[in-house]
Amino acid sequence: MSHEFDLLVIGAGSGGVRCARIAASHGAKVAIVESRHWGGTCVNLGCVPKKLMVQASEYGDLVDDSHAFGWSSTRGTHDWATLIAAKDKEITRLNGIYVSMLEKAGIALFTGHARFEDAHTVVVEPSPLAPDEAPRTVTAKRIVIATGSTPLKLDIPGADYAITSDEAFHLTERPQRVVIVGSGYIGVEFAGIFAGLGSTVDMVQRHDLPLRGFDEDLRKELKDAIAVRGITLHGNAAPTRIEKTGTAYTVSLNNGQTLDADCVFFAVGRRPKIDSLGLEKAGVSTAKGGRIAVNDRQETSQPNIYAIGDVTDRLNLTPVAIAEGHNLADSLFGKEPPRTWSLDTTPKAVFFSPPLASVGLTEEEAAKNGVLDIYLTRFTPMRHTLSGRKDRKTIMKLVVDQASQKVVGAHILGDDAAEMMQGVAIAVTAGLRKVDFDRTVGIHPTSAEELVTLRTRTRETPKAS
Ligand SMILES: Cc1cc2nc3c(=O)[nH]c(=O)nc-3n(C[C@H](O)[C@H](O)[C@H](O)COP(=O)(O)OP(=O)(O)OC[C@H]3O[C@@H](n4cnc5c(N)ncnc54)[C@H](O)[C@@H]3O)c2cc1C
Numbered sequence: 001m002s003h004e005f006d007l008l009v010i011g012a013g014s015g016g017v018r019c020a021r022i023a024a025s026h027g028a029k030v031a032i033v034e035s036r037h038w039g040g041t042c043v044n045l046g047c048v049p050k051k052l053m054v055q056a057s058e059y060g061d062l063v064d065d066s067h068a069f070g071w072s073s074t075r076g077t078h079d080w081a082t083l084i085a086a087k088d089k090e091i092t093r094l095n096g097i098y099v100s101m102l103e104k105a106g107i108a109l110f111t112g113h114a115r116f117e118d119a120h121t122v123v124v125e126p127s128p129l130a131p132d133e134a135p136r137t138v139t140a141k142r143i144v145i146a147t148g149s150t151p152l153k154l155d156i157p158g159a160d161y162a163i164t165s166d167e168a169f170h171l172t173e174r175p176q177r178v179v180i181v182g183s184g185y186i187g188v189e190f191a192g193i194f195a196g197l198g199s200t201v202d203m204v205q206r207h208d209l210p211l212r213g214f215d216e217d218l219r220k221e222l223k224d225a226i227a228v229r230g231i232t233l234h235g236n237a238a239p240t241r242i243e244k245t246g247t248a249y250t251v252s253l254n255n256g257q258t259l260d261a262d263c264v265f266f267a268v269g270r271r272p273k274i275d276s277l278g279l280e281k282a283g284v285s286t287a288k289g290g291r292i293a294v295n296d297r298q299e300t301s302q303p304n305i306y307a308i309g310d311v312t313d314r315l316n317l318t319p320v321a322i323a324e325g326h327n328l329a330d331s332l333f334g335k336e337p338p339r340t341w342s343l344d345t346t347p348k349a350v351f352f353s354p355p356l357a358s359v360g361l362t363e364e365e366a367a368k369n370g371v372l373d374i375y376l377t378r379f380t381p382m383r384h385t386l387s388g389r390k391d392r393k394t395i396m397k398l399v400v401d402q403a404s405q406k407v408v409g410a411h412i413l414g415d416d417a418a419e420m421m422q423g424v425a426i427a428v429t430a431g432l433r434k435v436d437f438d439r440t441v442g443i444h445p446t447s448a449e450e451l452v453t454l455r456t457r458t459r460e461t462p463k464a465s
Pocket residue numbers: 010011012013014015016033034035036037038039040041042043045046047048050112113114115146147148149165186273276277308309310311315316317318319321
């Protein structure tokens with residue numbers, strides 16, 4: 001049976017765009033469908049606008065800190081509308097770049113919501129991005145589902161009053177009082193954004209420490225850093241109800257406390273976006289939480305259909321979606337063996353102020369494999385010896401497997417942590433040993449040089465039973 005295209009990609013986000021481009025570069029006839037925004041979550045409602053807003057939130061403190069360095073400027077006030085307009089202009093520019101990049105690669109672009117008719121046929125229906133477009137049927141030999149994920153809300157009375165990150169990027173004004181529910185990536189990052197811009201922030205979390213899954217020493221340090229930033233953390237608590245009073249809201253917690261807010265923000269995770277996709281017609285099975293189940297070749301239960309990125313709900317990060325898309329296109333259409341990626345040592349960063357970054361195993365994870373040597377340092381970065389922010393600490397930690405002396409994990413909280421971690425991730429991915437860090441000459445004066453001067457072991461951690 002002949003099909004219009006060799007490959008149809010559903011979803012023009014981080015993973016889908018890379019997969020389509022690489023497939024086209026290998027000579028495949030490729031089409032891509034997008035229902036909402038070219039570039040996907042990362043460009044429109046994720047990494048990019050978030051990072052711009054984090055940067056915006058840091059200028060106030062920088063102006064204050066400059067006084068100790070001889071500057072006399074004053075902080076002034078922040079204009080939210082200016083920030084949102086500047087951010088939107090940049091996002092519109094990026095949308096255009098994505099469209100022209102795909103077109104230049106010879107890929108056919110369809111705007112609308114994709115729905116499977118069968119394993120080789122997709123109907124593209126009108127969507128908010130193209131409300132007047134006539135429905136169109138597209139057939140392809142192979143289809144990649146790259147539809148990403150969408151924010152979750154808690155199922156409590158008044159949940160409709162709460163926003164998620166999707167709406168946070170387009171608020172018409174900055175809320176004066178924000179209650180953030182959840183202390184994962186999004187909760188922590190937006191708490192920092194709103195606090196830095198002048199809002200009063202309360203953060204409600206189910207556990208005692210924020211950022212479950214990260215190294216515990218870092219989580220403890222982050223808890224302190226959150227307090228230093230003026231954010232009130234309500235640990236071991238959960239909201240039970242949201243009520244509206246005039247233009248404000250009251251959030252009741254399960255510990256009897258109530259919090260007043262102008263904005264309630266749910267940052268409680270995301271779910272795979274498979275709504276109205278018609279997976280059953282294509283014979284594609286889903287697993288727990290609605291994620292599309294795939295093997296390590298991105299194959300779904302239907303032999304000609306693949307899934308990549310957040311819709312598979314594995315490691316929901318842009319570079320991972322890109323790696324999966326690239327690898328899949330290489331293996332389907334490339335002449336060389338596909339490039340391999342070390343997803344086990346995927347570095348992670350949380351853009352709080354100060355940011356936090358990690359690669360490899362946490363101490364808790366590594367201790368399951370054997371005895372560890374832990375190297376840990378905590379210091380005031382040079383900038384803050386003058387700025388007076390002595391409570392703005394940097395913490396660096398190396399987790400070393402005692403038997404092999406390999407550095408199996410590295411964790412930093414402090415200014416420029418994410419920038420430093422990319423280089424450290426190469427060393428950890430390469431399986432370098434502590435002695436390799438020790439024989440590396442530092443760059444002086446930097447915080448990063450501490451990573452190669454951690455001479456004295458802080459403690460030995462026994463193998464976990
Ligand atoms: C607030 C926030 C901040 C983030 N910050 C970071 C960060 O700093 N670093 C990082 O690495 N990751 C970050 N992420 C995660 C990152 O954005 C995702 O992991 C990444 O975008 C996943 O790429 P994807 O291609 O799987 O899906 P997406 O980028 O979500 O793309 C999926 C696309 O498919 C489209 N689509 C869905 N259904 C259909 C359909 N039926 N028909 C047609 N089109 C459809 C969607 O409109 C969307 O454009 C952040 C996420 C959020 C929400």
